Amino acid sequence: MKALPFTIYPACHTSRCKSSIFQKHSRSVDGLFQTGSGTHLGYEGYNLWGLQGAQQSARRHRDFEPWKILLIILGASIAAAIAIGLFVYFIHFPQDRKYDQRLTYFSGNFKIMGVQYNPALSRQSSDRFREAGNWIEKLMYETFHNSILRPKYRGSRLVKVSPDTGGVIAQVVLMFLFSSTDNTALRMAVDKILQERLKIYPGSARINLPSSTLTGKCLETWFPVALEQGCPTGRSGFTDMSKEMAEKLFSDFCGLRYNRSTVSPRITGGVEISGSGEWPWQASLMRNNIHRCGATLISNTWLVSAAHCFKDSSNPRLWTVSFGTYLTPSLLIRPVKTIIVHEKYRYPAHEYDIAVLQLAKRVEFTNAVHRVCLPDASERIPYNIDAVITGWGAMSDDGETPNVLQEATVKLIDSNTCNRKEVYNGAITPGMICAGYLEGGVDSCQGDSGGPLVTPDTRNMWYLVGIVSWGDECAKPNKPGVYTRVTYFRDWITKYTGL
Known part of the structure; x- marks a missing residue:
């Protein structure tokens, strides 16, 4: 070659x-299966300006106007607050924290109303399944990209579509990168964000939240992060899953x-x-x-x-x-x-x-x-x-x-x-x-x-x-x-x- x-x-x-x-060949069905693209926003940089002081004589200090003294005190207070914040950040979130990250999978079954099941949805390589995957994966991206979990979100994958009364059931896998410093509240925010965001979705195809379920599982994966231990213990809704079980989960793809x-x-x-x-x-x-x-x-x-x-x-x-x-x-x-x-x-x-x-x-x-x-x-x-x-x-x-x-x-x-x-x-x-x-x-x-x-x-x-x-x-x-x-x-x- x-x-x-x-x-x-x-x-x-x-x-x-x-x-x-x-x-270019996807069909649109009432706005459900639409191919969309999101934009990954970059990080903004901030310039931190310091104030430089010089030794002044007592007479010069007496000549300072009150607003100048107030400005100096305010600047010094801001600089001190930033320094303290950076100190706390590096103490609680050390630079090697990226090696402590573990990919956490959430498996969810979403009831989608107003969609008629088509037998082609049973094949993951079909045009219909691809359209469904584009739609729901874009929806998941937008849901978490505009939330506090945006830095943790790593994507989603439509696994299976099954017929159901009044619509279909979509099995979706959500992926997040959590570290040991992430508390339980942050992890449990996944369900809360889904509940809040999906119920206001404006599309003609509705997700029936009471008929949807979400479970969390932590597992080893193919992503290039250090994974030497299982999930943190004592966390509600999470169970260990071996690398072999993770591969089996995606073997149907x-x-x-x-x-x-x-x-x-x-x-x-x-x-x-x-x-x-x-x-x-x-x-x-x-x-x-x-x-x-x-x-x-x-x-x-x-x-x-x-x-x-x-x-x-x-x-x-x-x-x-x-x-x-x-x-x-x-x-x-x-x-x-x-x-x-x-x-x-x-x-x-x-x-x-x-x-x-x-x-x-x-x-x-x-x-x-x-x-x-x-x-x-x-x-x-x-x-x-x-x-x-x-x-x-x-x-x-x-x-x-x-x-x-x-x-x-x-x-x-x-x-x-x-x-x-x-x-x-x-x-x-x-x-x-x-x-x-x-x-x-x-x-x-x-x-x-x-x-x-x-x-x-x-x-x-x-x-x-x-x-x-x-x-x-x-x-x-x-x-x-x-x-x-x-x-x-x-x-x-x-x-x-x-x-």
Whole structure:
């Protein structure tokens, strides 16, 4: 893979969300499912001005006017008060307090009136669920952003939507960063703020507070804070929850990236992944313990890849699937039970370049091994947005294969542009999508075949939009990468996997 550095966009309620996939295609239902963006306000700085005095003679003191003496006394009193306040602050809130912070989760069931349940709400990757998530997560953001808990609030996540009389029940997880110095009253303010703010919500969809419940749970998480002990004991409404239970809570979510590093070092021709779980759905297809192609995990037992990866052999007994950032040593290895190549694929043609694989033994989702989201067949993918390709492919044409997973950012290119004479001269069919740059320089390469082309939605859930398929060498001008279009084959994937 030949690549340039890639910057991950933040997930929630920022202006960067406007460029993400699906954002322009949300429907509005009486103001309920509206995509909105919040603004994180900065901190204001204050200049503290001191008063400088000088020794004066007794005669000069007698010449001072009364208002000047009063001003000096007032200034001195203010300076003394500020000094005392700073002293108390640093005594009670030491500088290492950030290492004492623990992420506290509140699980709430909110009764939303005036909303008709749709079966699509049962799937977290559906357009309906995404709209519901955007609406309620924006509502939670606005509720706590304008409260005393604003510095503590870390976000929310819609977990599940269930039908109920007169509306729906939305299960929502709220996240706060509390330290041991935060008293019980501050923690219990969560419920009070919700009660006060939500009952004055002006939208047509109403939250029935008497039918809503909120419980607090403290648990370890993937956030980069020190978490060596459990929750403080003796706090009403809080119970300890292990890291394993926390991961299980979010295991139902597709497309979540848990271990996102803040810095990835450049290596020759690409960006090296610095930690496990950066792209947890990425897998390696190995034959005779040698990396042959990439694949993408779409459930506990199923992966999707390119059909041309199996042109030499589709015997599942010859293949294994490896997970993790490194090819060797692998984090996890599974044998393959079934390989299904699209029935219309004919090598060396590029059409219908898709296959699905079933594992002989299921994988349990963790921070480092997790499934990607699959878009609906009807989803319209906008062009000229950022997408990410990952894999262990060569970093230059006919170059070496890296041992560490690589990533690169590319632009989705419309088919009309890609079919121009100087590009691919009409070779791009409806089942294909182009991604890269017409000026070249960034592309997938040998060994990346079958791997994922993904892009995030407004909630930072990552969707598989393409499968690395073919191209004219690597990173050449006017020769972007060509990928199998997932939405075109979405029904075919369902037919054989049930997903």
